[in-house]
Amino acid sequence: MDTEFESVLLVIRECFVYKIPPRTAARGYRASEWGDLGTSFLWKGRLRVMSKGQSCFIRLEDNETGETFAVCPYDPNSNSVEAVLDSSRYFVLKIENEGRHAFVGMGFQERGDAFDFNVALQDFTKQIIAEKQSEKRAKQVDDTPKKDYSLKEGQTINISIGNVGKRSRNRPTENTQSSFASGGGGGGGMVPLIPPPPSAAQVKQQQQQQQNQHNLF
Template sequence: MNALSDEIESVLFISREVMVYQVPPRTSSSGYKAADWNVESFVWKGRLRVMEVGDRCELRLEDGSTGELFAQVNYASPWTQVEPVLDSSRYFVLRVEGEGGKRASVGMGFQERGDAFDFNVALQSASKRSNPSSESNQASGPPKPVAPPKDYSLKEGQTFTIKIPGREGKRAGGGGSGGPSLLGEGGGGGGMFALPPPPPPGRRG
């Protein structure tokens, strides 16, 4: 039996439509800007659920119709795996980890500012429950993001496969693919569901 199956799961937040983007290398040590992305062309579109599982928090990017897992972030501390961009309140950078410890930074965007606000509230709530002593430090808002020691942005033409431990073989009748993947070539989204570009730098969206 898998011990994880006995853990209680609760939904902290759900957004039925988020977009995932290829993120170019950061141009500033202070953080990312959505204006540097091609926000009119996303690589994936689906549902986001923020789950509390036992004593941890998981961000799950899933197919909105089938529930198939596309990528997952294990959220441990504020603004480490999730980083807000500098020029918009609707866009974030997620740091996902795949098979063999490979890491990648991907962009995520919300259609509505209200969803982005509720997403922040859910993460702060999860952080306070897992680390009550940090509550006073979080009252003034998230700290300024710092540059990671390495640039994990997906390069053009690079393929990144994400496999979540303990989840393989759980879906009956799967028959198709070998596991969720993130393609860094910009395919699969296109301008069909194009987002309006974020406001210019210096003005929050």
Template sequence: MEEEYESVLLIIRECFVYKIPPRTAARGYRAAEWGDLATSFLWKGRLRVVSKGRRCEIRLEDSSSGELFAMCPYEIHSNSVEAVLDSSRYFVLKIENEGRHAFIGMGFQERSDAFDFNVTLQDFVKAEKEAAERTVDTTPKKDYGLKEGQTINITIGNLGVKRSKPRSATNNNDGIVPLLPPPPS
């Protein structure tokens, strides 16, 4: 059995976790509804995005000890990570523990961190799609080459027939190419 190795795709040194109200109707989440974002966070720590085989996990860890606070298994076709409607720096994560799940708000101080987080998840999706296409194309290729001793005979019709059209009068100089004037200086 092959042993899978972990690959760290992204580390962001500071992120914030928020308790969020339940989603109302079909509209998405809004970070403005989470209270004062500068002071009302529940937890502050480090974020690591890790891939292991064909899985991806978003891990929220203590900055100094590395102790795991929460883990969000990232699934491409689900709502495991959702961007909020009113900010590019905040997201909603579906964290899971022993079969139970909860939704938490997660945000970054800097827009560049949020951009890096988004791009990392998009790169993972792109890599997964490419890997899926490679596994689909594992059917054996047909060999259209000639086996040893095989030959191909090609008959092209009308090769022995000469032209019956008369040559034009301008082309009647017996194959001699006229001299061209010298190039302008």
């Protein structure tokens, strides 16, 4: 199923088609050799530049009915569209129909139309080049051999996680705690613990006892 859609790249309301003499030299075409350009045109109508996928074609149509007069498949790498040597408004198109082809002259009254025509073809060419380069890069990536990082049978992985599981200091043993509690008992023992200071209630009770003794005397 064809999922590509036609896109209109440019529409020019008026263009002229001329019958041209065969090219006699490799130097190119000259519009001045086509006769009176104002009156000797073969056909007049609308020009549309269309694209579909990576294909582009120039369609010459009747302005009133839309009937196709001729189609020029555009190929940037061929002579499908050639500018003449003596004017910026005239071109030679290679039109095709059912396997046959012919060369005709085509021109615009306004230079702005000729400029837009050139820009539309150049933009399409740039787009095709970019797409082909992208496809080429994607193909190169696909063709690159894939590395197998999976573990083979019998292979293992050793992971070192720093100092996890190590103790920074040793806990006091039961004997050490007993030495602190007993005061050591000898000159080489541990320093005995100092008893805690009396509480406020004990101090008040001692003062009260001293006061009572003083009152007795």
